[in-house]
Amino acid sequence: MAFWLNPAGSILIMMGVFSGTGADVGWTGYQPITSWVTTHPGTTFWLAGQLMLVASSTLAGINFITTIAAMRAPGMGWMQMPLFTWSILVSVMCLFISIPAFGVGLIEAILDRTIATAFFNTAAGGDPLLWSHLFWYFGHPEVYVVIIPAFGIVSEVLATSSRRAIFGYKSMVYALAGIGILSFVVYGHHMLTSGMAPWLRFVMMLTTMLVAVPTGIKIFNWLKTMHRGSLVYRTHTLWSLGFLITFTLGGISGMFFPSIAMNTHLTETYFVVAHFHYVLVGGVVFGLFSAIYYWYPKMTGKMMNEKLGMLHFLIAFISYNGLFWPMHKLGLLGMTRRHHTYFIQANEYSDVVGTLPAEIASWNMFISINGFIFGLSTIIMVYNMIITLVKGKKAPADPWGGWSFEWLVSSPPPTPSFDEIPTLIDVNEHGERKENWLTKLMVPNDEEEVIH
Ligand SMILES: [Cu+2]
Numbered sequence: 001m002a003f004w005l006n007p008a009g010s011i012l013i014m015m016g017v018f019s020g021t022g023a024d025v026g027w028t029g030y031q032p033i034t035s036w037v038t039t040h041p042g043t044t045f046w047l048a049g050q051l052m053l054v055a056s057s058t059l060a061g062i063n064f065i066t067t068i069a070a071m072r073a074p075g076m077g078w079m080q081m082p083l084f085t086w087s088i089l090v091s092v093m094c095l096f097i098s099i100p101a102f103g104v105g106l107i108e109a110i111l112d113r114t115i116a117t118a119f120f121n122t123a124a125g126g127d128p129l130l131w132s133h134l135f136w137y138f139g140h141p142e143v144y145v146v147i148i149p150a151f152g153i154v155s156e157v158l159a160t161s162s163r164r165a166i167f168g169y170k171s172m173v174y175a176l177a178g179i180g181i182l183s184f185v186v187y188g189h190h191m192l193t194s195g196m197a198p199w200l201r202f203v204m205m206l207t208t209m210l211v212a213v214p215t216g217i218k219i220f221n222w223l224k225t226m227h228r229g230s231l232v233y234r235t236h237t238l239w240s241l242g243f244l245i246t247f248t249l250g251g252i253s254g255m256f257f258p259s260i261a262m263n264t265h266l267t268e269t270y271f272v273v274a275h276f277h278y279v280l281v282g283g284v285v286f287g288l289f290s291a292i293y294y295w296y297p298k299m300t301g302k303m304m305n306e307k308l309g310m311l312h313f314l315i316a317f318i319s320y321n322g323l324f325w326p327m328h329k330l331g332l333l334g335m336t337r338r339h340h341t342y343f344i345q346a347n348e349y350s351d352v353v354g355t356l357p358a359e360i361a362s363w364n365m366f367i368s369i370n371g372f373i374f375g376l377s378t379i380i381m382v383y384n385m386i387i388t389l390v391k392g393k394k395a396p397a398d399p400w401g402g403w404s405f406e407w408l409v410s411s412p413p414p415t416p417s418f419d420e421i422p423t424l425i426d427v428n429e430h431g432e433r434k435e436n437w438l439t440k441l442m443v444p445n446d447e448e449e450v451i452h
Contacts, residue, residue: 002059009052016042026338028135031120031128035112047110054103061092073405075424079173082404083159083166086173087152090180091145097184098141105134132191140187141180147279148176150287151218154240157290158222160402161237162229168221175214175221182211192263201260208258215251219244234400235309239290242317246282250275253328268338271331277324289316289381296385297399301411302392305384312380319377322370326363335360 016022023046025033034043068089072081081089108119109131118124120131159166166172188196188204196204222244231237253275256262266272289312297303334356398407405424409417 002056005052005056009049009056013046013049015045031131034109035120044113047106051106054099057095057099061095064088064092073421073424080424083155083172084152086176087148090176091148094141094180094183095145098138101134102138105131136187136190141183144179144183146284150284153287153291154243157236157240157294158225160400161232162226163401164229167224171217172221175217179214189258192260193267205258205260212255219248235306236290236294238313239286243286246278250278250282266331268336269331270327270335273337274324274327297395298406298411300389301395302388303395304388308380308384312377316374316377319370319373323367323374326367330363
């Protein structure tokens with residue numbers, strides 16, 4: 001159900017096109033646009049489709065949490081789980097605490113549109129800012145929901161490629177959980193210019209800056225894993241290294257925004273666009289590419305072509321930076337988001353009060369060209385995936401020297417994966433599983449239990 005709600009919801013979001021008007025509300029769906037300013041069915045479809053995606057994510061999350069809590073192999077305690085598993089657990093926990101707020105906002109907007117309730121209508125006593133709170137209370141943790149699994153992927157890939165266990169496993173787990181918890185006390189930084197109380201802006205500034213701490217721990221651990229390891233450069237390694245560079249750059253540009261003064265100046269400019277694409281494309285998408293190249297042999301039983309993989313990485317990494325790096329400059333020059341002209345207006349109803357320097361146009365051309373190259377480079381990977389399926393070399397059970405359970409079984413894994421449930425013996429230097437209320441609650445007594 002979680003799976004099928006996803007395509008159904010995604011199609012519904014775009015269905016408005018067939019009614020003559022698509023959802024022209026932007027990805028944030030700010031109020032009052034989504035509730036009563038627009039009346040066409042496109043936006044209603046958009047809200048309903050989003051709601052289906054909320055249901056889909058929630059159901060999928062239940063599946064992951066239950067599997068992780070109840071179905072671990074003997075010997076696999078919480079502190080022995082692969083970091084990818086940890087990352088999924090933290091990510092789903094963040095999702096569960098944040099996504100209900102978004103669901104509530106969507107339902108309120110649908111009710112405003114269909115039966116004229118007044119959640120967001122100022123004339124009837126509603127408040128459009130309520131949406132911003134619900135949306136960003138969900139929206140900020142959502143960024144972590146998508147990036148934390150990428151942290152897990154990069155941890156697995158860099159450890160395997162360095163031929164050693166990840167450095168600072170425990171600190172990695174705490175950093176993952178810590179960034180998850182922090183993500184719930186920083187969402188106000190998306191609303192610093194919305195008329196928030198000055199003392200609250202100051203609190204949001206400080207908590208947001210704290211995010212740099214767990215992030216720094218993780219980057220340090222990844223570097224330390226490679227240092228003194230013996231790094232083997234495969235395509236998945238390159239993507240993880242690319243992730244490390246771009247994500248760190250995105251983290252650094254992210255530290256400009258918590259500062260209230262910088263935020264007031266840079267908000268709604270291309271500097272923001274540059275920042276979040278460095279985090280979300282250089283972070284999430286590069287992590288995803290790394291995972292595809294790393295686990296594709298396990299999934300299909302065929303080895304991908306490394307030369308094509310390298311070509312994909314080189315073209316994509318260079319064009320990606322060509323695409324997003326100049327946006328920092330454009331933002332500082334004053335180019336705003338969501339505008340198709342380069343004129344500066346006091347507001348959308350006033351006359352043009354100035355123009356941006358002429359070089360803006362040529363930088364935008366440069367960005368567009370790199371954007372097309374970056375997008376098209378993905379065809380190399382898709383071609384590689386198809387050609388691998390047709391005539392790839394057979395993959396052994398453990399082509400990269402990975403240590404987690406999936407590398408024990410043949411590629412692709414049989415169903416069920418294991419004839420006999422394996423026991424984890426080798427763990428990261430801390431052996432015994434301590435019993436406490438949490439482990440008793442979450443782990444079934446598998447000594448007596450017979451698993452068929
Ligand atoms: Cu945020």
